[in-house]
Amino acid sequence: MAQVKLFGNLRQYYEQRQLTAAGDTIGAVLAELCAESSAFCAAVTEDGALRPFIKITVNGRDIQLENGLDTAVTDEDTVAIFPPIAGG
Amino acid sequence: MHGWSGKILDIDLSSGSVETRPLDMEIARQFLGGRGLGARLLWDLVGPEVEPLSPENVLIFTTGPITASASQTSNRFNVSSKSPLTGTILHANSGGWWGMQFKRTGYDVLIVRGRAEKPVMIEIAPEGVKIADASHLWGKGVFETTELLGQNRNKRNVMCIGPAGENLVRIAAIMNDGERALARGGPGAVMGSKNLKAIVVEGKEKNQPADKDQFKFMQYETGKLLKASPLTSQALPEFGTAVVMNVVNEIGALPTRNFQQSQFEHADRISGEAITDEILVKNQACWACPITCTRISKTASGNEGEGPEFETAWAFGAQCGIDDLDLITEANFLCNDMGLDTIYMGNTIGCAMELAERGLLDSDLRFGQAEKLQDLVRDTAYRQGIGDELAEGSVRLAAKHGAPELSMTVKGLELPAYDPRGMQGQGLVYATSNRGACHETGNMLGPEVLALPRLIDRFATQGKAGIVSVHQNSAAVIDSLVYCKFANMAVAEEFFARTLTAVTGEPYTADDLMKVGERVWTLERLYNLREGFTKEDDTLPDRLLNDPVVAGPSAGFTVNLAPMLEEYYQFRGWDENGVPKEAKLKELGLDTLRSS
Numbered sequence A: 001m002a003q004v005k006l007f008g009n010l011r012q013y014y015e016q017r018q019l020t021a022a023g024d025t026i027g028a029v030l031a032e033l034c035a036e037s038s039a040f041c042a043a044v045t046e047d048g049a050l051r052p053f054i055k056i057t058v059n060g061r062d063i064q065l066e067n068g069l070d071t072a073v074t075d076e077d078t079v080a081i082f083p084p085i086a087g088g
Numbered sequence B: 001m002h003g004w005s006g007k008i009l010d011i012d013l014s015s016g017s018v019e020t021r022p023l024d025m026e027i028a029r030q031f032l033g034g035r036g037l038g039a040r041l042l043w044d045l046v047g048p049e050v051e052p053l054s055p056e057n058v059l060i061f062t063t064g065p066i067t068a069s070a071s072q073t074s075n076r077f078n079v080s081s082k083s084p085l086t087g088t089i090l091h092a093n094s095g096g097w098w099g100m101q102f103k104r105t106g107y108d109v110l111i112v113r114g115r116a117e118k119p120v121m122i123e124i125a126p127e128g129v130k131i132a133d134a135s136h137l138w139g140k141g142v143f144e145t146t147e148l149l150g151q152n153r154n155k156r157n158v159m160c161i162g163p164a165g166e167n168l169v170r171i172a173a174i175m176n177d178g179e180r181a182l183a184r185g186g187p188g189a190v191m192g193s194k195n196l197k198a199i200v201v202e203g204k205e206k207n208q209p210a211d212k213d214q215f216k217f218m219q220y221e222t223g224k225l226l227k228a229s230p231l232t233s234q235a236l237p238e239f240g241t242a243v244v245m246n247v248v249n250e251i252g253a254l255p256t257r258n259f260q261q262s263q264f265e266h267a268d269r270i271s272g273e274a275i276t277d278e279i280l281v282k283n284q285a286c287w288a289c290p291i292t293c294t295r296i297s298k299t300a301s302g303n304e305g306e307g308p309e310f311e312t313a314w315a316f317g318a319q320c321g322i323d324d325l326d327l328i329t330e331a332n333f334l335c336n337d338m339g340l341d342t343i344y345m346g347n348t349i350g351c352a353m354e355l356a357e358r359g360l361l362d363s364d365l366r367f368g369q370a371e372k373l374q375d376l377v378r379d380t381a382y383r384q385g386i387g388d389e390l391a392e393g394s395v396r397l398a399a400k401h402g403a404p405e406l407s408m409t410v411k412g413l414e415l416p417a418y419d420p421r422g423m424q425g426q427g428l429v430y431a432t433s434n435r436g437a438c439h440e441t442g443n444m445l446g447p448e449v450l451a452l453p454r455l456i457d458r459f460a461t462q463g464k465a466g467i468v469s470v471h472q473n474s475a476a477v478i479d480s481l482v483y484c485k486f487a488n489m490a491v492a493e494e495f496f497a498r499t500l501t502a503v504t505g506e507p508y509t510a511d512d513l514m515k516v517g518e519r520v521w522t523l524e525r526l527y528n529l530r531e532g533f534t535k536e537d538d539t540l541p542d543r544l545l546n547d548p549v550v551a552g553p554s555a556g557f558t559v560n561l562a563p564m565l566e567e568y569y570q571f572r573g574w575d576e577n578g579v580p581k582e583a584k585l586k587e588l589g590l591d592t593l594r595s596s
């Protein structure tokens, strides 16, 4: 199972900050998380696509530059999901 | 006034003269205000022969045409000078209230020259301008000085230096409204060298838009955009600027232990999320700002104040291998009271820690020693013990102990919180920034990490030069208007141009603004060239060019600077030595300057 880390206000939807998910693509991982929390699902997705400014990385690589929701995920991977963030 | 009052207040502390001079409106139109106008005035006033801490150096405080107009984030102002830390052009800007209040005194610019014989302060009020004795304030911290001088948010605003500036610490900041800082490059030391403790302003004049209806419409439209964007309406208010800590860490670009690693195992403990969960009391906004990104925090000892921002939490945190948020915050408060640049301070402490761990500095200082932070900050401000060495900057510190390569600086200015081995474009930003390594002058966090406006490959180098140049020009014009760059995350230059038109009554387009940005950037480059800087200074610390990141998502990468730099010079219309070509200078209206 891949490790899933949540950041910012996405942490409010689950008891832990770090979860595990069995899906073999980002889309499948999200589906699993959505099954547990519809509020999380609404915060992150809209009509099956990611909301603007939601950032997801697999081992630090942004899925936008990989295969989007079809990006492959293995048990050794760490998935990080960020809400819209700004600063610096 | 509609944008500009057309007046410069010119004070010579050596002679005590106070003069009002007209602002050349042709120059004002070309450079707008803030950083651009400051650079243009500095060009005429401070040449290569001037030593930064001598009476011949000047402090030029500039507002912009939109300052105090009540357009969203129109609170900011700028200081320009020659840097005592780097010898480059110095520009620094700050928010809060002081800039707005100074504009209300009826001046666009304040120039301070010379050196007073004993400590003085300047008071600018409707009754007139006074230079008064400040001997009773010398030695006092920023918080006490600000209070004693009657800080009153919307009526009377205090800007001052702390002990660091008095003691000519090369990275001393000038603090306004208690806790806002004109920080980078050491303007506080220049102010200290002039024996100038404080500048207090009270004003009654208004920056009224030439076209009130259009201005109101633009305020409404800007407000809508700021509200609609989750970046400015949720992310910044909810978690502050340090919300980017985790993402920068996650991608392997968070410099750790003096850039020896690019991920910090305890990043979450010093993140925006941790600040909100553990120490946040409330948010605060600068004048006329609906974004409210500022944190008011409280430590375990009961101290309350502004901070920490992302850069500060990183500098005292990951850079020093420290995960104690409470002590990081205490160090932040102390820097504010002493009048010190937090980025510099943390970065230099990290350098000292590495020197000591390698046995090059005779000290028991080690990474992770949170309990030593406050003593190190205080010692730096008062130039005591090891603090006297820290006060000189990490370039001088590392060189003195035989390891110049351990100073994480560009052109003598300490690097901020992004490891460019994981963000190649940021490497080019650091290498070419006119005031030395700086993220505020064209931050690539947007395109390389946050997908603002869209995501580009952070490891790629080809094509980065153009994007970096556009970002640098944009930052330069925002600093000249002067807006807060966070507003630009939701509001495009087009909107700034329309607001500027409404305020001044003079037509500006987004293209005009970008041209101003390019003009400002190029003039700063000319200034540094005149000071003797060359292409050789457009570089990065050895570690970033030659030591690949050892682990994490950026493992194996160094910064591939040379091809980006070559492309950059071409894109900017500079020759292979980084000197702007005649045709470019003509296009920007700077050709007469170079020959002058």
Ligand code: SF4
Pocket (backbone or CB within 6 Å): B073, B075, B095, B096, B284, B285, B286, B289, B290, B291, B292, B293, B294, B484, B485, B486, B487
């Ligand atoms: S966004 Fe933050 S720093 Fe910028 S003006 Fe608003 S409160 Fe000040």
